[in-house]
Amino acid sequence: MHVPLTTADFCYRARTVHAERLGAIDEAGFSGELGRLTYGELMLRCDGMVRALDRMGIAPGDRIAIISPNATKLLIALYATTGTGRILVPINFRLTAEEAQYIVEDSGASLLLVDPELDERLASVTGPRRIVLDGEADAELFAPADDALEWAPVAEEAPATINYTSGTTAAPKGVILTHRSHWLNATAVGWGFGLAEGDRYLHTLPIFHVNGWGLPLACAALGVPQIIQREVRGPEILRRVDDEAITLLCGAAPVAATIEQAAQALRAAGRPVPGDGTTRMVSGGAPTPAAVIEQFEHATGWEMIHAYGLTETGPVLTANRVLPSEGLSPRDRAERLAAAGAPLLGVRLAVDEEGEVLARTAKAMDGYWNKLDVSEAAIRDGWFITGDGGTFEDGVLRITDRKKDVIVTGGENVSSLQVEAVLYQHPDIVDAAIIGVPHERWGETPKALVVLRHGATFDEQAIIAHCKQHLAGFKCPTSVEQRDDLPRTATGKVQKFVLRQPYWP
Template sequence: MPLTTADFCHRARAVHAARLAVVDEPGVPGGLGELTYGELLARCDGMVSALDELGVAPGERVAIVSPNAAKLLIALYATTGSGRILVPVNFRLTAAEAQYIVDDAGVSLLLVDPELDERFASVTAPRRIVLDGEQDAALFAPAAAPREWPAVAEEAPATINYTSGTTAAPKGVVLSHRSHWLNAATVGWGFGLTEGDRYLHTLPTFHVNGWGLPLACAALGVPQAIQREVRGPEILRRVAAHGITLLCGAAPVAATIEQAAAALRDAGAAVPGDGVARMVSGGAPTPAAIIEQFERTTGWEMIQAYGLTETAPVLTTNRILRSEGLSPSERARRLAAAGAPLVGVQLRADEHGEILARTAKTMDGYWNKPELYRQAVRADGWFHTGDGGTLEDGVLRITDRKKDVIVTGGENVSSLEVEAVLYQHPDVVDAAIIGVPHERWGETPKAVVVLRDGVSLDEQQLIDHCREHLAGFKCPTLFEQRRELPRTATGKVQKFLLRETGAR
């Protein structure tokens, strides 16, 4: 039996047809409401047939530009399961950036969310369909009877995921059916997914296909509630309404949830999910101070995860059961590490401190860019992550991106270390450290911070705070307040943009 994405759909149909599968975002044109897994798979069957009628053959690329939506899940299941290749496009990109991806991937069919149609009106493909319930009526109509999907080889490409990344050049990461299968299974283990869970899609599904959770949830019959926009109060409302037990997101998502939960507690109200829900944080290391505050305020459990698009994506998870009886501060300190490798993952640090990974589920290459693949994966088969880190007792702790290490006066400064200290300040909700030119020292650390609502920047207060916890050469000498930091879909700060706009 080949390992394919269709396996998860077939099990959902066979075992969980009567269970609730999806609660779509209400009030969106073309939305599908609530569907059982049987109803969801009937629409997948309909899409497979519609792709046949459109002449989109197995191996051809289907791109979709959409926030989280039931139709995005159907497209993921049906296109990959029937041998087509899905190209999920980050809906936060510009039209020109999206057009580059469509052209680079050689897309045959482009699907566009109705709320994004105007913004991406200039993006063209041989076929373009808006998911408004009218243009796409045939594409998402349920089939009258179950149909057999074409056989697919496990080494065949399933998706091409373009890295928005922390640099400016997008690359199409080719992930095979085998990669998807192994990732979904091992992520399910690492996050403790069970048939009793209820999952909220706060993580953008377009990003590395929701880390494999759409597939894992289907296999276990886990209900999936769709959330298109990340806002703390709305997340808590959906957690209460749907009995959510699991969701994912980066540190800024945790911050907006924590602030909304704090407002509830201040008003004397209970926080939904207290003692039940767990959140997986990934994309960039979540500082211990944020973890401790998040768990204390929400009553939820936080799990840390680490990986890259190229590694399909999750490499490590860090889950510490409350039964271990650690103090909140010690628990948060340990949870701030990236964690232990998943099954099928090997990690090591090279002589320069860069983390290398070898996995059973790594990418098959960069689409149309074989030379970049050879640079990332050397002859020995180890993928060079670009992250600095340490491995101790099998646990990975990320120290910094190689290119984000600041060299000031000949001393190396980890931006992550300084950011962690800034997060300890009660007024700081988001922070990034970049190196900017300095006549004497070559580089000097600059802090770009987002402060709690209503708080103004007090540079001396932040300088004093940093000096309490850091050596003098590590402390920022420049500060800038912003309303938000530029981030990728996974929450990684795009520091190249900060350097372009903030070097002074």
Template sequence: MLVPLTMADFLDRAEATAFGRTAVVDEPGQLPTTTYGELLHRIRAWQAGLDALGIGEGERVAVVGPNSARLLELLYAVPASGRICVPVNHRLAPEEIGYILRQCDASVVFTDPEAEARLGSLGGPKRFVLGEQTETQVMGFGTEPRPWSRPDENAVATLNYTSGTSARPKGVALTHRSIWLNAMTFGVHARIWEGDVYLHTLPAFHCNGWGAPFLLAGLGAKQVVLRRIDGPEILRRVREHGVTLAFGAPAVWDVVLRAARDWPGRIPGHGTMRVVCAGAPVRAELVARVEEELGWEFLQVYGLTETTLLTFNRRLPGAPRTDLTRAGAPALGVRLRTGPRGEVLARSNMVLDGYWRDERANAAAVQGGWFRTGDVGAFDERGSLALSDRVKDVIVTGGESVSSLEVEDCLLGHPAIAEAAVIGVPDERWGETVKALVVRAAGAEAAEAEIIAHCKANLARYKAPTSVEFRDSLPRTSNGKVRKAVLREPYWAGQERRIN
């Protein structure tokens, strides 16, 4: 018997087993706390509303905003009805968001009030603001939506945009099958169960919160929404709701550690809380502090938006903490190997279906049945992967990927800049930070602060350089390419790895 694996499976089980259990605790002043029965009622209202708007199966429904209960509802409702959900990074500049909406040909956009204020008069498809407008104009058409006509596990469920190495974001098409398997595989390795209380420290637009929200619904686990990262607030939520599980980049746990210095008494979650870290390489010092100062279990995973989960790393009893600085062993069902230049190659049922409408990118990314990660690494005798460098010029700062080409393009839009190169340099807080090396145009003057302000005005703020160095010239190869390895060397000298 072959039954399609779809996102509806997780909702069906929630209805059968967790109807009266607490589902989602939203931010104060937002949606009231819902049970899974109430959540499923609202999901059907969203789906009926999309029917009434004439949004057909396979059409793209974009959502722009920080974590919220309504965003989570759409992440469930849209794919489970045969449509494609496009959760967009609300931190991007309006022009970047506009490009994504055009590239995926979104039929409708739902925006958080905060994001709507930034988008202003941006053109494109019809937009609805999450809140009173969507409650009356979208969700007021009953709760009996049309069923998905032909459920297909190979249909695209979500499009998640990643900057990659190009100046334009690429839409990563993930199917119902790949998301289903990722959720279940993640659950096995992280030992997620019905009694967990999950805190959404990870933005849902980051690869659908790495896929955990789907499994959490299927298990009927309680989910607590966190709109923005705030150390004291994270500790308060852990105490108030009995949180046991959260995901995030190293920068998130740095924020919590700073807040813990002033926390009175025993740290909430001591001995019961576990955190799953990814998005940037991990320092041994961070592992030690999370375990000793917070009393939280530290787990590490490695993956990309294009691959979802690739490795999982849990420190076994008696093993040194330094083991957790490695990416870890391949997850169940994942095959990894290294290719030319030590590039990590991946193969699994969880790898992307393809880049949306970008055959050139597909041809470059998947070769001989293996996905090229762009990361350089090596395996030890136990099969555990350690990453050491990147083939591609992507800078990962605080868990966010930044395309150096995109920042360089922005810099060259400043009239005082003739040449520009952008590299990642080590940073204690963010892992890496963006550094611009620029050559001024003849006779032009521009201060560091002015150039950084120019980038912040035209890019998402996290993409802007944190420092600018002026040069008389940039080293180039014989065919004119900037020699970024030469530029990076002074900043990474003495570092064991060329990622931080």
């Protein structure tokens, strides 16, 4: 008997096994919020949305675009849309109106849903039908059904979502992820992150970003309460961890940084840090240097887990967890955790002769939406070409750099990640990026762009001297600039092409 693997499986288990458990807690105080819902109540609202979509004539295979910060309605849209064969297109709410409009049009969305706090800024973004999620215009769409609805079967190879890449180098591409991809990723991630029925999950990771890495589905299957965080602010995150007994959250390096700073402030005031000894955080989106991991774990008392992947690979490929019971020193723990980690179940990894990481997994994308030629170019002999340089030894993957970010100075290759890891060891630096800039003799030379801790004094020569203590001379920055912040994508990746532009006419 062949039964397809679909996102509806996670919803069915949530409503059947965990109906009485707390399902979601919306952040209070914004227009259209839904308060606290059990999984049973959450799934009845999914049924209500399915019936409303039927009445609107939006059929399986149609695309529904949604632009929203984290919200319970975004969870409902993910469950109800994909579970019944429609295709969800989650859009980065930080994009400009022009960028968002491109995605709506490129995906051919039949319906556009917009968070009320974004309505004015994105007023020019339109679709065949546009609904604001303010609790009034969308009342019919999110009203709970009177009774449970039997969802029609969906093929596992059918598209479930189209997730647009962050566009670090060019226009975003729509990555088609099937039901099979979602099912396998959510299962593998649940195991890899140690998700269990006793956990309580805080949505600090944007749900629009590759569907919250699969945690919304994994949590539903296990009856794990999902607490919504709309905006990333360290003190507020710590408050929610305390109030809701949070045991797990995910995010990129900037999220970890704001939590660390808030935790340091609490300790300086002689107050305990919520979650000390009980909370774990998964860091992903961009490699996290060992120094940052060590500082984070020391300040918070939390356990950090490292993950690596790409939108095209479903997305998570590896997880790196070093259990406290292993008894390593904080520095040795951090060095181990800085690696991308071991492949998740169903993932195979390799490194080609040029040092580029290749991945093979059953949960990888079905291709790029409307871009068959680009889809074929991304696959070589059944392996996805990641664009990352790395090593894979003894079952552990280490990322050395994005191929396009390697600096070639005087014929020598310099890994920007290696130099950045040294910069993060400097006590005054909280964020850093290394780029190549033109040089008459060497072709290009490393340049450091740094963000300092509050109250620190910028000293270019001292930063260069710090690097020379740890690196060969040709790898060290020949100049350093102070910045207030660094441009990043929603996934936490520094947009180095933006940083390079002023230096390369």
